[in-house]
Amino acid sequence: MENVTVCYLDEDSMKKLGIEEGETVRISTKHGSTILKALKFHGEQPNIVFVPYSPWINNIVNPDTNGVGMPSLKGIPAEVEPVKGGHVLKLEELLRGILGSRNDGGF
Amino acid sequence: MMEVFKAVTCPVCACLCDDLEVTVDKGKIVDVKNGCAFSKSKLLNYNGKQRVLKPLIRKGNDFAEVSYDEAVKQAAKLLTEANYPLFYGWSMTSCEAIRVGIELAEEIGGVIDTTSTICHGPSTLGIQDVGLVSSTLGQVRHRADLIIYWGSNPLIAHPRHMERYTVFSKGRFQEKRKLVVVDVRETETAKKADLFIRIEPNKDFEVLQALRVLIRDDELDVEKVAGIPVATLEKLAEMMVECKFGALFFGSGLTMTEGKNRNVDAAISLIRDLNRITKFIIMPMRGHFNVTGADMVFTWQTGFPYAVDFSMGYPRYNPGETSAIDILLRQESDAALVVASDPVATLPRKAAEHLVKNPLIVVDPHMSATAKLADIVLPSTFVGIEAKGTAYRMDNVPLPLKKIVEPPTGILSDEDILSKILFEVRRLKENAS
Known part of the structure; x- marks a missing residue:
């Protein structure tokens, strides 16, 4: 799970936003927010946060398919802010949230 | 031994x-x-602690172990009682299993869709709009002298693509090639490129159309397109025009961003234009090992490559309407069978929330995130390890998947499980009539 509960920012972006490597950050879009660990990306990537595809970001992507069946999973405007000691959800916590409305199950 | x-x-x-x-x-x-x-x-x-070794049925907060017969009976009942069930996944199983899955969806009158719907579905739409100039990967390996990866990072996502087919391979007629990478970030693949073009996010369509202008020797009356100086684009256009055999591989950087299928239209149109000058092909970098095979089997059985709706008694195809995510977002499905996929882990949250409100049946070797939230879990073998079958490579070449080891005792293949469900569904329908 540690490979997908991270996000990557380049050195300039980390400096600009006051984020230390390994620190937790909140990524917010108009669809939701998530907390992940920030890692340094060694390459050009100005003003971009790169996040691996995982259940941890499914609430911040744009589900709208624009009538062609495909949601927008990349190129989504987002805000990134440091959150000292932020809680990265465990998979079970995430799934419990998804299951929340069902009322007849859990684990 | x-x-x-x-x-x-x-x-x-x-x-x-x-x-x-x-x-x-x-x-x-x-x-x-x-x-x-x-x-x-x-x-x-593959055979780790997440392996499911017994069929499971949900009892409150826990699962109870049951026999395959019991799980199949319950699954068939849930599916036949539904009005608009969704059959989703299919990219990590054999063509033989997919064939049975389509027969099952048709028998029940549901919607069947593959993971293409959330990956290269827009590529299929683009190909349907403007065609495709393509080849096998073997031709690329032996003949291509210019390789372009656009919105794709093969060193990470398809680790041997460059070694077997492109810049790190030695072809019969071509050993050295130029590498161009177009991406929003300087990826691991970009660091190996002769020319890396960093593009602003969501601006691929503009750059592709600008290149169409430049390869015709026309001029652009702007200094930059998507943050790229026109001089850099002219350099790329020159490389494209001067190569003997070019190959453009594109990834989800085109299909998942603004423009979606229109980005793919533009990329294919650029390649079509280039073929008036030189030889050039284009190919989507498909993801899961048999997502291409799923498209194939769907097309030869139903006439359509994905997002096929049998609810009217005949196959209908209208991505945006009959595609899995739209159906889930509109909260229309009332049962779901997931095979060889993990949609709870990969679909947008709102779509996953409706999916788990449905009676949910999962066929998977592992206790995936989707299986954890299922009502019925039917454990299956790993195709290509414990079961043989057929899969299609990203260039539409079929290859055999071997059985190398025996599966755990009593574990059935996807094909066998789906055949059993189909048999039970037909029995239930016969009894009802």
Whole structure:
């Protein structure tokens, strides 16, 4: 799970936003927010946060398919802010949230 | 005694590398040669603690172990009682299993869709709009002198693509090639490029159309397109025009961003234009090992490549309406069968929330995130490890998947499980009539 509960920012972006490597950050879009660990990306990537595809970001992507069946999973405007000691959800916590409305199950 | 299986096809990504050498000792895979890190990881660790070894039915907060017969009976009942069930997944199983899945969806009158719908579905739409100039990967390996990866990072996502087919391979007629990478970030692949063009996010369409202008020797009356100086684009256009055989591979950087299928239209149109000047092909970098095969089987059985709706008694295809995510977002499905996929982990949250409100049946070797939230879990074998079958490489070449080891005692293949559900559904329908 540690490979997908991270996000990557380049050195300039980390400096600009006051984020230390390994620190937790909140990524917010108009669809939701998530907390992940920030890692340094060694390459050009100005003003971009790169996040691996995982259940941890499914609430911040744009589900709208624009009538062609495909949601927008990349190129989504987002805000990134440091959150000292932020809680990265465990998979079970995430799934419990998804299951929340069902009322007849859990684990 | 140790046994070495040669020419094993890798069941991980759509490169379908078919040169693996797998060593088996006492029924267990102990070594994998020629495979990438993904391949080795899957083949050496597939039988881990997340393996499901008994069919399961949800009882409140827990699962109860049941027989296959009981789980199949319950699954068939849930599906036949539904009005608009969704059959989703299919990219990590064999063509033979997919064929049975389509028959099941037709028998019940549901909607069947593949993971293409959330990956290269827009590529299919683009290809349907403007056609496709393509070739096999073998032709690229032996003849291409210019390789372009656009919105794709093969060193990470398809680790042996460059080694087997493009810049790190030695072809019969072509050994050296130029590499161009177009991406929003300087990826690992970009660092290996002769020319890396960093594009602003969501601006691929503009750049592709600008290149169409430049290869015709026309001029652009702007200084930059999508943050790229026109001089840089002119350099790329010159490389494209001057090559003898070019190949453009595109990834989800085109399909998942603004423009979606229109980005793919523009990319294919650029390649079509280039073929008036030189030889150029274009190919989507398909992901899961048999997502291409799913498109194939869907097309030859229904006439359509994905998002097929049988609810009217005949196949209908209208991505945006009959595609899985739209159906889930509109909260229309009332049951779901998920095979060889993990939609709870991969779909947008709102779509996953409706999926788990449905009576949910999962056919999977592992206790995936989707299986954890299912009502019925039917454990299956790993195709290409414990069961044989057929898969299609990203260039539409079919390859055999081998059975290398025996599955755990009593575990059935996807094809057998789906056949049993289909048989039970037909029995229930006969009884009802």
